[in-house]
Amino acid sequence: MSITDTKSSLKKIISIIDELNGLNSDSVPKLKTQPTIILEQIQRFEEIKANDLKTIESNDDEINSLKNKISQNQRDITILEESNTELTNERKTLIDKIQATQNELDETQAQITMKKEELATRTSRLEELEKRIAELTDVQEKFNNQMAELEAQLQEEYDKKEKFSNLFAMRAAAMKSLIKAGYIQSPQLKVINSLVPQTTLEIKGLVSATGLREDVFRNILAKMVQKNGPIEYDEAAGTVKLIEEVDF
Numbered sequence: 001m002s003i004t005d006t007k008s009s010l011k012k013i014i015s016i017i018d019e020l021n022g023l024n025s026d027s028v029p030k031l032k033t034q035p036t037i038i039l040e041q042i043q044r045f046e047e048i049k050a051n052d053l054k055t056i057e058s059n060d061d062e063i064n065s066l067k068n069k070i071s072q073n074q075r076d077i078t079i080l081e082e083s084n085t086e087l088t089n090e091r092k093t094l095i096d097k098i099q100a101t102q103n104e105l106d107e108t109q110a111q112i113t114m115k116k117e118e119l120a121t122r123t124s125r126l127e128e129l130e131k132r133i134a135e136l137t138d139v140q141e142k143f144n145n146q147m148a149e150l151e152a153q154l155q156e157e158y159d160k161k162e163k164f165s166n167l168f169a170m171r172a173a174a175m176k177s178l179i180k181a182g183y184i185q186s187p188q189l190k191v192i193n194s195l196v197p198q199t200t201l202e203i204k205g206l207v208s209a210t211g212l213r214e215d216v217f218r219n220i221l222a223k224m225v226q227k228n229g230p231i232e233y234d235e236a237a238g239t240v241k242l243i244e245e246v247d248f
Contacts, residue, residue, distance in 0.1 A: 188220050194206045221235075
């Protein structure tokens with residue numbers, strides 16, 4: 001039964017109670033009062049219900065608003081999660097790039113350190129070479145001075161020897177002329193003149209031709225061999241051969 005039906009029933013009861021007003025003076029007031037109280041309570045209940053309905057409607061609106069906000073927040077959270085995922089990936093990419101850049105920086109720093117060490121080594125080596133060059137320059141200068149002095153001495157000696165050579169050549173030419181003219185005779189010249197180039201001759205025949213003693217002739221040949229003269233002397237066979245012609 002609805003509240004409206006209940007109210008109608010109570011009103012009918014009150015009407016009946018009014019009709020019975022004179023029948024029982026003790027019980028009738030109680031019967032009349034109780035429905036009235038119930039009706040008042042029902043009215044208050046309706047008011048409370050109406051207020052509650054308003055509150056429920058207000059709460060429903062607020063709940064719907066909250067639901068909308070929650071939905072929007074969920075959408076926002078989804079977007080933020082997607083953005084966070086993207087940012088996480090970008091962060092990882094940036095971290096990888098930073099690490100790669102750091103590795104390149106470390107490698108570059110290592111190369112710079114190595115180049116500095118090489119430069120220091122080369123600089124030290126260059127200083128040593130410059131010092132050595134300075135020392136060698138001094139040595140070269142001293143050597144040049146010594147060479148200049150030596151060249152001067154050698155030139156002086158050469159000039160003396162050239163003068164002596166020219167004088168000797170003149171004397172040798174004069175000597176050759178005298179020898180060819182027969183003005184100079186010696187046992188050695190007689191032996192040399194008796195020899196024939198590229199011909200092996202017997203010593204006995206040569207001794208007879210020159211008029212020298214055989215022991216003198218052989219002694220001269222032995223001395224010529226000792227002085228690397230251009231002859232082949234076979235003492236046992238008693239032969240001699242002039243290898244090349246002697247120019248006086």
